Amino acid sequence: MQELFQQLANGIAWGSIYALIALGYTMVYGILRLINFAHGDIYMVGAFAAYYLARLLHAGGPDPSPLLAVAVLLGSMVICAGLGVAIEFFAYRPVRKSGRLTALITAIGVSLLLENLGIRLFGADPKFFPQLVAPRTVTLAGGVLVTNHQITVVVISIVLMVALTLFVQRTRTGKAMRAVSFHRDAASLMGIPVNRIITITFAIGSALAAAAGVLVGLTNPKIEPLMGIMPGVKAFVAAVLGGIGSIPGAVIGGLVMGVSEYLVVGYISSTYRDAIAFIILILVLLIKPAGLLGHNVAEKV
Amino acid sequence: MIRRNTMFRAAALLGLLLAFAAGCAKQSNEIPVGVYGSLTGTTATFGISSKQGIELFMDNVNAAGGVAGTKLRILVEDDQSKPEEAATAVQKLIDQDGVVAVLGEVASSRSMAAAPICQQAGVPMISPSSTNPKVTELGDYISRVCYIDPFQGMVIAKFARQTLNLSKAAVLRDNKNDYSVGLANYFSESFHAMGGTVVSDEAYSEGDQDFKAQLTVIKQKKPQFIVVPGYYTEVALIARQARELGIDVPLLGGDGWVSERLLEIAQDALNGSYFVSHYWEKDPNPAIQKFVADYRARYNSTPDALAALAYDAAGVLVNALETLNKEDPAAFKSLSGPRTEKQKAARAKIRDLVNATKDYPGVTGRITLDGKRNAVKSATFLGIKNREYEFVAVVEP
Numbered sequence: 001m002q003e004l005f006q007q008l009a010n011g012i013a014w015g016s017i018y019a020l021i022a023l024g025y026t027m028v029y030g031i032l033r034l035i036n037f038a039h040g041d042i043y044m045v046g047a048f049a050a051y052y053l054a055r056l057l058h059a060g061g062p063d064p065s066p067l068l069a070v071a072v073l074l075g076s077m078v079i080c081a082g083l084g085v086a087i088e089f090f091a092y093r094p095v096r097k098s099g100r101l102t103a104l105i106t107a108i109g110v111s112l113l114l115e116n117l118g119i120r121l122f123g124a125d126p127k128f129f130p131q132l133v134a135p136r137t138v139t140l141a142g143g144v145l146v147t148n149h150q151i152t153v154v155v156i157s158i159v160l161m162v163a164l165t166l167f168v169q170r171t172r173t174g175k176a177m178r179a180v181s182f183h184r185d186a187a188s189l190m191g192i193p194v195n196r197i198i199t200i201t202f203a204i205g206s207a208l209a210a211a212a213g214v215l216v217g218l219t220n221p222k223i224e225p226l227m228g229i230m231p232g233v234k235a236f237v238a239a240v241l242g243g244i245g246s247i248p249g250a251v252i253g254g255l256v257m258g259v260s261e262y263l264v265v266g267y268i269s270s271t272y273r274d275a276i277a278f279i280i281l282i283l284v285l286l287i288k289p290a291g292l293l294g295h296n297v298a299e300k301v
Numbered sequence: 302m303i304r305r306n307t308m309f310r311a312a313a314l315l316g317l318l319l320a321f322a323a324g325c326a327k328q329s330n331e332i333p334v335g336v337y338g339s340l341t342g343t344t345a346t347f348g349i350s351s352k353q354g355i356e357l358f359m360d361n362v363n364a365a366g367g368v369a370g371t372k373l374r375i376l377v378e379d380d381q382s383k384p385e386e387a388a389t390a391v392q393k394l395i396d397q398d399g400v401v402a403v404l405g406e407v408a409s410s411r412s413m414a415a416a417p418i419c420q421q422a423g424v425p426m427i428s429p430s431s432t433n434p435k436v437t438e439l440g441d442y443i444s445r446v447c448y449i450d451p452f453q454g455m456v457i458a459k460f461a462r463q464t465l466n467l468s469k470a471a472v473l474r475d476n477k478n479d480y481s482v483g484l485a486n487y488f489s490e491s492f493h494a495m496g497g498t499v500v501s502d503e504a505y506s507e508g509d510q511d512f513k514a515q516l517t518v519i520k521q522k523k524p525q526f527i528v529v530p531g532y533y534t535e536v537a538l539i540a541r542q543a544r545e546l547g548i549d550v551p552l553l554g555g556d557g558w559v560s561e562r563l564l565e566i567a568q569d570a571l572n573g574s575y576f577v578s579h580y581w582e583k584d585p586n587p588a589i590q591k592f593v594a595d596y597r598a599r600y601n602s603t604p605d606a607l608a609a610l611a612y613d614a615a616g617v618l619v620n621a622l623e624t625l626n627k628e629d630p631a632a633f634k635s636l637s638g639p640r641t642e643k644q645k646a647a648r649a650k651i652r653d654l655v656n657a658t659k660d661y662p663g664v665t666g667r668i669t670l671d672g673k674r675n676a677v678k679s680a681t682f683l684g685i686k687n688r689e690y691e692f693v694a695v696v697e698p
Contacts, residue, residue: 125342128566264514
């Protein structure tokens with residue numbers, strides 16, 4: 001029983017990372033109907049931005065200061081928000097009117113560009129991510145062991161997700177985002193600055209991916225330029241599972257993915273760890289193509 | 302008209318390039334030797350250490366006038382830590398650069414991807430440090446200067462069973478990696494034969510970040526030690542996560558742990574753990590100390606076991622070239638010329654001479670190749686204490 005709880009606790013912490021990345025996929029898809037394949041690589045850039053910021057600020061010493069850690073997290077989020085906006089402006093905006101396939105291929109191109117640029121700039125060998133928060137193990141009820149890093153991951157993820165939901169539901173900009181997602185042309189006719197809303201969406205999505213990158217570096221302190229590929233794919237599956245375009249769906253999808261990975265390794269076989277993501281994807285597409293919380297959209301012909 | 306003009310220009314340019322390339326291939330009367338390795342990617346330190354070891358040896362040879370006055374030229378290709386790239390890299394070295402011998406790889410999966418190409422082309426390949434037995438089974442042009450995994454697995458089992466007196470093992474292997482799977486199997490076989498039991502056998506894939514699910518399963522089985530026959534990046538993360546889950550038993554592993562990055566990532570998590578290596582850099586043997594000092598002077602870092610093995614692989618090759626020059630100077634001369642039947646015969650002679658290596662005095666011990674082209678050598682057991690390596694024992698074959 002203790003083993004089950006231990007697996008669940010770790011699964012939730014790992015799933016929170018997927019959830020943060022999945023939010024970016026789902027937001028961009030909601031607004032542009034574009035699968036932003038470069039999103040997993042923005043997560044990688046987030047980790048590296050934090051790596052260099054931490055070295056610049058000397059934040060990774062033996063007795064790290066929590067203030068510096070927060071500064072590194074926010075700094076990396078800002079850098080990646082800028083990167084996301086730049087990618088949208090230079091890569092996606094010029095092809096926005098050329099159909100969805102063109103945009104999709106552009107996204108794959110941007111993804112490859114970021115990966116190889118990462119190899120060029122950061123070097124391909126794995127780097128040790130500095131300890132922004134001194135590691136400590138905490139025993140929860142029932143003998144379940146978690147680290148303060150894992151708790152930080154879950155707490156920061158929850159805070160960011162709640163903030164995002166409030167932003168989308170309660171603010172004017174959020175309302176505008178929902179309007180653009182509902183019908184871009186109509187929103188534009190109602191005087192909503194569509195381009196600016198799209199820019200904001202990319203900024204927020206990329207900042208969340210950066211946060212995920214920093215949090216992963218904190219718990220598993222090894223970062224390398226290709227680290228975004230697998231989590232990117234899995235977070236994409238999580239977004240599809242939850243219903244792409246739906247914010248709570250992305251969170252649920254991420255957690256389901258994280259927990260199921262742990263349960264598969266724990267009770268079936270570690271060989272199927274990566275396979276489970278794609279089994280889930282196939283099942284979702286067969287049984288409920290719109291995802292858990294998505295709604296079916298009638299395609300106009 | 303315009304189009305034809307462009308095409309003509311393109312053709313002219315292409316012709317010029319081809320002429321240039323052909324000129325490059327012929328121009329020198331040096332002996333071209335190919336090196337391929339993982340200069341980038343998940344096991345980047347493997348390739349970098351090996352390349353530096355080879356360069357150090359070859360530059361010493363060239364500084365002393367080369368082999369019988371003919372210099373050696375090293376051509377290096379990066380395989381990005383990927384088997385498919387290793388095959389491409391070796392193909393390029395052979396087809397475009399016309400190398401007469403190839404040195405590489407560390408990882409068995411990558412050596413096994415490149416070996417058939419060398420065998421087919423009749424170019425001798427010496428692997429410095431691939432330990433999976435299947436590597437040299439791919440053909441008589443393929444040899445190595447290190448011991449093989451059945452021995453390494455036996456050494457780990459013997460050390461755990463007899464020196465540490467433990468009987469319950471867990472294994473956490475890298476399922477995508479021939480080296481790791483082979484070593485895990487050989488360890489388990491030997492450990493069973495010595496009366497031990499493997500209570501848990503779990504797997505991961507190279508590049509994984511998170512191992513807590515597997516470690517949680519292992520923890521429930523209460524092993525006395527965990528064998529992690531993988532490569533350093535994953536091993537370091539596994540060690541950290543094991544400690545975070547409250548697993549405090551020692552980890553044991555093989556020469557895949559050899560890297561300066563291991564303890565940088567693992568920090569204190571590997572204290573009290575042990576692994577098998579090929580040499581010990583603080584060995585008082587003057588030949589070893591000279592090698593360590595030369596390497597430090599040039600690269601400003603301590604040579605690890607993979608650098609030392611690569612240095613020896615280069616040594617075994619040069620040794621064969623020197624013998625060839627003595628026995629058959631005409632054949633030796635053909636090595637710096639174009640690809641001819643004569644050179645092919647010379648390369649076959651290099652193969653025979655390398656395979657017949659006996660008592661070559663390397664920095665990783667005396668090297669003698671057996672009938673299966675594997676080196677018969679002792680293994681060095683190292684322990685980790687307070688983030689420092691310490692010598693534990695030498696195990697003879």
